[in-house]
Amino acid sequence: MSQASAIPRISLTWLLVAQVLVIIPHLSHLPLWVIGLWLGSAAWRVQIFRMRARYPNAWAKGGLMLAAALGVFLSRGSLIGLDAGVVLLVAAFVLKLLEMRTRRDALVLVFLGFFVVVTAYLFDDSMLMAFYSLLPVTALLAALIGLQQSNLATQPWPTVRLAGGMMLQALPVMLLLFVFFPRMGPLWSLPVPNDKATSGLSDSMTPADIADLSRSAALAFRASFNGETPPRSELYWRALTFDRFDGRRWSQSDYAEFAPAAQWQKQGEPVSYSIVMQPSSQRWLFALDVAETTLEQTRQMSDFRLQRRQPVDRSLIYQATSWPQALRETQPSTESLRRALQLPEQGEPRSRAWAEQLKRDYPQPEQLVQAMLSHFNQQPFAYTLRPPALGQNNIDDFLFETRSGFCAHYAGAMTYVLRAAGIPARVVAGYQGGEYNPAGNYVQVRQFDAHAWVEYWQSGRGWVSVDPTFQVAPERIESGLEDALSGEQTFLEDSPFSPLRYRNLSWLNELRLAWDNINYGWQRWVLGYQSQQQLEFLQRWLGRVDAQTLVMGLVGGGGLLLGLLALWLFKPWQRERDPQQRVFQRFERLLARHGVTRQPGEGPRDYAARAALQLPAQAQAIQAFALAFEAQRYAGQATSVAELHLCLRALRLSLPWRLTRLES
Amino acid sequence: MRAKLDSVLEAVNQVLLGKEQQVRLALTCLLAEGHLLIEDLPGMGKTTLSHTLAKVLGLSFQRIQFTSDLLPGDILGTSVFDKDTGQFVFHPGPIFAELVLADEINRATPKSQSALLEAMEEGQVTIEGATRPLPQPFFVIATQNPVSQGGTFALPESQLDRFMMRLSLGYPGKAAEKALLLGDSRRSLLPHLPAVLNHSELARVQAEIPKVRASDALVDYVLRLVDATRTQPQFAWGLSPRASLALLAAARAWAFLAGRDYVIPEDVQAVLPAVVGHRLRERADPAGHGGGSLVQWLLREVPAL
Numbered sequence A: 001m002s003q004a005s006a007i008p009r010i011s012l013t014w015l016l017v018a019q020v021l022v023i024i025p026h027l028s029h030l031p032l033w034v035i036g037l038w039l040g041s042a043a044w045r046v047q048i049f050r051m052r053a054r055y056p057n058a059w060a061k062g063g064l065m066l067a068a069a070l071g072v073f074l075s076r077g078s079l080i081g082l083d084a085g086v087v088l089l090v091a092a093f094v095l096k097l098l099e100m101r102t103r104r105d106a107l108v109l110v111f112l113g114f115f116v117v118v119t120a121y122l123f124d125d126s127m128l129m130a131f132y133s134l135l136p137v138t139a140l141l142a143a144l145i146g147l148q149q150s151n152l153a154t155q156p157w158p159t160v161r162l163a164g165g166m167m168l169q170a171l172p173v174m175l176l177l178f179v180f181f182p183r184m185g186p187l188w189s190l191p192v193p194n195d196k197a198t199s200g201l202s203d204s205m206t207p208a209d210i211a212d213l214s215r216s217a218a219l220a221f222r223a224s225f226n227g228e229t230p231p232r233s234e235l236y237w238r239a240l241t242f243d244r245f246d247g248r249r250w251s252q253s254d255y256a257e258f259a260p261a262a263q264w265q266k267q268g269e270p271v272s273y274s275i276v277m278q279p280s281s282q283r284w285l286f287a288l289d290v291a292e293t294t295l296e297q298t299r300q301m302s303d304f305r306l307q308r309r310q311p312v313d314r315s316l317i318y319q320a321t322s323w324p325q326a327l328r329e330t331q332p333s334t335e336s337l338r339r340a341l342q343l344p345e346q347g348e349p350r351s352r353a354w355a356e357q358l359k360r361d362y363p364q365p366e367q368l369v370q371a372m373l374s375h376f377n378q379q380p381f382a383y384t385l386r387p388p389a390l391g392q393n394n395i396d397d398f399l400f401e402t403r404s405g406f407c408a409h410y411a412g413a414m415t416y417v418l419r420a421a422g423i424p425a426r427v428v429a430g431y432q433g434g435e436y437n438p439a440g441n442y443v444q445v446r447q448f449d450a451h452a453w454v455e456y457w458q459s460g461r462g463w464v465s466v467d468p469t470f471q472v473a474p475e476r477i478e479s480g481l482e483d484a485l486s487g488e489q490t491f492l493e494d495s496p497f498s499p500l501r502y503r504n505l506s507w508l509n510e511l512r513l514a515w516d517n518i519n520y521g522w523q524r525w526v527l528g529y530q531s532q533q534q535l536e537f538l539q540r541w542l543g544r545v546d547a548q549t550l551v552m553g554l555v556g557g558g559g560l561l562l563g564l565l566a567l568w569l570f571k572p573w574q575r576e577r578d579p580q581q582r583v584f585q586r587f588e589r590l591l592a593r594h595g596v597t598r599q600p601g602e603g604p605r606d607y608a609a610r611a612a613l614q615l616p617a618q619a620q621a622i623q624a625f626a627l628a629f630e631a632q633r634y635a636g637q638a639t640s641v642a643e644l645h646l647c648l649r650a651l652r653l654s655l656p657w658r659l660t661r662l663e664s
Numbered sequence B: 001m002r003a004k005l006d007s008v009l010e011a012v013n014q015v016l017l018g019k020e021q022q023v024r025l026a027l028t029c030l031l032a033e034g035h036l037l038i039e040d041l042p043g044m045g046k047t048t049l050s051h052t053l054a055k056v057l058g059l060s061f062q063r064i065q066f067t068s069d070l071l072p073g074d075i076l077g078t079s080v081f082d083k084d085t086g087q088f089v090f091h092p093g094p095i096f097a098e099l100v101l102a103d104e105i106n107r108a109t110p111k112s113q114s115a116l117l118e119a120m121e122e123g124q125v126t127i128e129g130a131t132r133p134l135p136q137p138f139f140v141i142a143t144q145n146p147v148s149q150g151g152t153f154a155l156p157e158s159q160l161d162r163f164m165m166r167l168s169l170g171y172p173g174k175a176a177e178k179a180l181l182l183g184d185s186r187r188s189l190l191p192h193l194p195a196v197l198n199h200s201e202l203a204r205v206q207a208e209i210p211k212v213r214a215s216d217a218l219v220d221y222v223l224r225l226v227d228a229t230r231t232q233p234q235f236a237w238g239l240s241p242r243a244s245l246a247l248l249a250a251a252r253a254w255a256f257l258a259g260r261d262y263v264i265p266e267d268v269q270a271v272l273p274a275v276v277g278h279r280l281r282e283r284a285d286p287a288g289h290g291g292g293s294l295v296q297w298l299l300r301e302v303p304a305l
Helices: A009-029 A032-049 A058-076 A082-099 A103-123 A127-132 A134-147 A156-180 A207-213 A334-339 A349-361 A365-378 A394-402 A407-420 A468-472 A474-478 A506-527 A531-542 A547-570 A579-593 A604-614 A616-633 A641-654 B002-015 B020-031 B046-056 B072-076 B110-122 B174-182 B186-192 B199-211 B216-231 B241-257 B265-279 B291-301
Strands: A219-225 A236-242 A271-277 A291-293 A298-300 A306-308 A316-322 A425-432 A435-437 A442-446 A450-458 A462-466 B036-039 B061-065 B077-082 B087-092 B099-103 B124-127 B130-133 B139-144 B165-167
Touching: A009 A032, A009 A082, A009 A103, A009 A134, A009 A156, A032 A058, A032 A082, A058 A082, A082 A103, A103 A127, A103 A134, A127 A134, A127 A506, A134 A156, A156 A531, A156 A547, A207 A407, A207 A450, A219 A506, A236 A450, A271 A506, A291 A298, A349 A365, A349 A394, A349 A407, A365 A407, A365 A450, A365 A462, A365 A468, A394 A407, A407 A425, A407 A450, A407 A468, A435 A506, A442 A506, A450 A468, A468 A474, A531 A547, A579 A604, A579 A616, A579 A641, A604 A616, A604 B265, A616 A641, B002 B020, B002 B046, B002 B186, B002 B241, B020 B036, B020 B046, B020 B165, B020 B199, B020 B241, B020 B265, B036 B046, B046 B061, B046 B099, B046 B139, B046 B186, B072 B077, B072 B110, B077 B124, B087 B130, B110 B124, B110 B139, B165 B265, B199 B241, B216 B241, B216 B265, B216 B291, B241 B265, B265 B291
Parallel strands: B036 B139, B036 B165, B061 B099, B099 B139
Antiparallel strands: A219 A271, A219 A442, A236 A425, A271 A316, A291 A316, A298 A306, A425 A450, A435 A442, A450 A462, B077 B087, B124 B130
16 A cells, blocks of 8 residues: 555544444434444454554455345345445445555545435435435545545544535535426436335325324324415325225225316415425325315326325325315215215125115205214214224214224215215325414324215215214314313324323424424425426526426526636636747647646747657657747748647647646 | 858867866857856866867967066057157057966956956947047956955955856866876877867857847747846846847857757756856855856746746
């Protein structure tokens, strides 16, 4: 190892610091053995630096590499895929320490480090993470600077100050690029890491699923309304509908995927809002009834939900406009009505009997629904997240025995009875309500706001939504799950430290809302600033632009900037004006690249003689140029500079090609 | 014509062994119509050089040994009463020769020194009211002994400026000295030296030299050199315009000797130490002999292009 390519002390220091900072965000999902590997490698590398240990030999390195690969395979079940890939990358990042002998190796490590910093965003793209990643990036920059410093430098702080300064200088460029750089779609789709596969509504429902969701305080989406935020009781966020029941589980029939969009009629005042949705790994979006959106590749399905072509695997921002009083499908297809009446062949005899009786008593669907609702209201039904176990005929048991449950029970049971009474009906799943944040004037909806309700079809009015839960626990609708459960302490019982549990502490609550507001801004303005938002934003300021003009503008602007920078650096106005002199300077530069640098006081003839001595093979060409130059410059021969160029060209051709200066 | 100049050099070099560069500079100085100051220890061949040059160029030669009791009249000449004609008849002094060797010039009093130096500058002498022209061509080669300074009158800077060049011969090389020791006495060679140039040829050469082309670019270099001596802090004072004229004239003669009809920066650099070395002083040591290192600085740092 030559001294020139050894890794300077400061660089090593900052590399080790940077490695700590880079790996910290990954700690939550790295297997323990990788952390052990890391600490061991770092200690080994430090000992190597202190000359207490030696570099591992090829066998040891090969063994470690294989062991790491095997470890990844054993702990992640694969070597490919995002999760395993990141673990493998971190393992490589750590092991590279052990073969970091020269500056070149250190450079590899630094660039690997930058890459690992980026992969952390796959697991967490919050604002805190973004600001945190400035730290490892600064440390990596410091390591990069340290690589260029002398081995004699011992103070690490000036290096990191320089790196910080460079970060600050890069900031305006970063902001400009953020605003203007065109967003390109990914070249390949990235699978979502396992532990990011979020909880949320799925495409089938048992009561237990909703109960699970109600234990989670994870964010589902945030919505801000243009204008007045409607009252909580009107915020029924539709996600999807379930029209198939197998006696246990409500699910979505395949038909809904393929059926043509249903016909509907706008009526009443529209409500428009924008939604920033957390990744759900599902394709449906959330909207109030009946919604239209400008989002690309999204359409309204036959059950009035909005669905995107690809799953939402990163946060998504979209605008929607809803007509809550719209008439939905007043002339339905027979197929969709047939599906809204589907029931298992048998089972639930008491419910079916009750349905028959209701049908006899109330021939009008409206009256029948009203009767059911008042039944729920007047009979001793209870709202609880801990319902007693139900038997084989779970709807019968729920309606006539236990009489306690939550939205999924009520919606499922009501739909069942309506269908049994010959009224087309289906379960709608989604979210209800949400917490209003006065600081940011938006509503945030969490997983525990998951809700299920009913819609039935009536000739002339189309589909009508009703919520049986409202009859049982109106506080669930009007003020949220926590109030509805105030008697039984089941609200977020698994997460005792969630700030949501301490909403009665007003300062804590305000702090939480303010923090959430900041995060919402981050989501909306930073993460949500994707191609469509970018175009809209730029169009607002710059008039009509499309992606093409944007790219051209960016390239043009960048070119202009670089051009100005080049002007400032090269100062062409200070360039030699004398054409002979200019050619001679090129001659000098050419020879300097081959190790013959002219001293300031050296005349052309002496210089050429010296160069000819050093480059005997080119002596003739060098002398020819020098003579031609002398003749023009001093002997006053009125030949053109072109002749000098010819001589120079001949010389250049006779010399081997070099781009960089030869060490002389 | 150049062939003749080459044979002049050759002839001088046969007498003065191993001093090609100094001989060439001395000839340059004479061709450029300048006066030469040779500063060296005794016995280094100062007199031989002057004598040989005179002989080879076909010039009449006079030697004046400067001593502290030397009077201006001893140099210039005096009028003596001729009792036959009853008139004062002017007896020209040794200065009325084409090549005058002023040996150990710093031994004479300033009064005598200035008599010589005025003659050098004017090309004529005024004695007892009558102005008498000196012969054409007229060269002065003065010598100085830098070592034994007791009882000497160092030439002031203004006087030094009148010499186009100052040379120092230095010890001969080993081979040259061996040849010197083995060969005939140098002085005995002198009488047999033929004159290579006659007066008219010398005049023609001297007339050719101002025609040697000095391009703009070259004059710019000379200006840069002169300007550096005037602006850089290490110089006690800058070069006079007389010095820059001398530099260019010497460079022209040097180029002519090299067989070129144009001057290149290397010509200027070749004559620079001889032409400006005695005119420069270091600011830190204005009385000393700092010229040499200053000249090296000029050669090294002033851009030649």
